[in-house]
Amino acid sequence: MDFLSDFMTLFLAKLQSPTLGFLIGGMVVAAVNSRLQIPDAIYKFIVFMLLIKVGLSGGIAIRNANLAEMLLPAVFAMAVGILIVFIGRYTLAKMPNVKTVDAIATAGLFGAVSGSTLAAALTLMETEGIQYEPWAAALYPFMDIPALVTAIVLASVYISKQYDTADEALSKQESLGSPVKYRRKSKRVKIWPIVKESLQGSALSALLLGLALGILTRPESVYESFFNPLFRGLLSILMLVMGMEATARIGELRKVGQWYALYAAIAPLLHGLIAFGFGMIAHYTTGFSPGGCVILAVIASSSSDISGPPTLRAGIPSANPSAYIGSSTAVGTPVALAIGIPLFIGLAQTLMGS
Template sequence: MDFLSGFLTRFLAQLQSPTLGFLIGGMVIAAVNSQLQIPDAIYKFVVFMLLMKVGLSGGIAIRGSNLTEMLLPAVFALVTGIVIVFIGRYTLAKLPNVKTVDAIATAGLFGAVSGSTMAAALTLLEEQGMEYEAWAAALYPFMDIPALVSAIVLASIYVSKQKHSDMADESLSKHESLSKQPVAAGDYPSKPEYPTTRQEYLSQQRGSANQGVEIWPIIKESLQGSALSALLLGLALGLLTRPESVFQSFYEPLFRGLLSILMLVMGMEATARLGELRKVAQWYAVYAFIAPLLHGLIAFGLGMIAHVVTGFSLGGVVILAVIASSSSDISGPPTLRAGIPSANPSAYIGSSTAVGTPVAIALGIPLYIGLAQALMGG
């Protein structure tokens, strides 16, 4: 009982943090149709600055750390990203009025990582005085890229099989019409031009249905995305150079102020996207509410295994859970637009921005921090 009451107290206290306050403020401003706008160029600059700061701090930490400590958390991050996609493929895709391709794209976006959500979690961890490995931010690409690759591969295989299935139906229809044509005396019917059964046709085409999905272009596009590029640039500079002076004098002091602007923009965007979410099945809203919390709890459990086995900090466990609960808001959408062009952006972007991101930030982060603090207290 003490565990539960302590957890609820910490959870409610974290909901009053400035970071979450700006998110909620942005949602309220948009809901009352305020004309306040943040220019897109400023938004992109803010995101770049935040991810550079996170990357620099991670690179500096990696330089002085034992890389073997990262191995198990990195493996868990990779596994979580892939598992999230398969969960969406075999849950959301099975619900009424949900198109399979749209469900796979949505799962891919929820498996990918939001740099802004991660930045918000780092700020809250610092406010709560919870220690974490600075290199934990480097877990971002280990989850982000496998999730996007898995989603695009699954969608490509599904679309290819559907195409071959349609061709099989058409082939059988033609074959049946030809088989009914009379044969002149003395003539022999030629070898059927089409397979005799739909199953036979699909069996012949199974190999081609699983071919043609090139993995490297997907990885390349993910790496070239603005969010991941900024993070990896910061990691490389922190690892290979000595940026401590500019980091302490410029990036560190601006971090929280810039994050508050980003949260305000994301809150306004969340309310604006609700209109798009109404255009698709209500099941997307249900999925977008439940999935971030479920994904985060899965990652939290894996992180606790790393905590017991390798001494991975509870703050690091929280970061792993947060990036699993987040859904990509910068690099993921354009990657999926290019990789799964048949998917409806209103479904996956609306689900992520209107519901998924607010849930991950306003409920997920306090939940995982509360759990970690309760375990520390125990």
């Protein structure tokens, strides 16, 4: 009973954070049809600045860290990203009136990582004084790329099987003497173009650029004097934009049905709890910090909002973008931000005394 009481107290306290307040404020502003607009160029600049900052801090930490400490959390991040896609493939894809390729693309987007959600979590943790390995942000690509690759491969395999089934039907038709107009050919799945597309995405490119600069140069002075002081202010504006975007996308979610809404409401918390469990294993075996467990859970609960959609559009062109983007922005991201982040911080503080 004491555990539940302590957890609820911590959870409710996190909901009052200014970061989440801006998110809710953006949702309210959009709901009342306000004409407030944040130019897209400003939004992209803010995301770039936040991810460069996260990358720089991670790169600086990696330069000074024991890389062996990163091994187990990195393996767990990869495993979780792949697992999330398979969960969606064998849950959402089985629901009535849900197309399999749409479900796989949605699972891929939820397995990929949101840089802005990660930035929000890091800001809240710093505000709360929660310690974590600075290199933990570098777990981002270890989960993001395997999830996107897995989703595109699974979709390609499924489509290939559909083509093979159609070919068999055409062959039977041909053997019976009926005319056959054409025969479909399945395509082999090429992994490297998928990885390349993901690496070239704006969010992951910015993060990797920051990591490289942090590792190969000495950016501490510009980091402390420029990037770090701006972080919380820029993040507040980003949360406002994301709140407005989430409300605007609700109409898209209505087009694809209630199963996507249900999945998007449950999946972020389920994925985050799975990752948190893996984080606890790393905590008790290698000393991975409670704050690191929170970061692993947060990136698992997030769904990619920048690099993921264009990668999936290119890799699974037959999937309906309204299904996976609408599910993510209308429900998944608000759940991850408003419920997931406080939930995982509260769990870490309650279970491991962060």
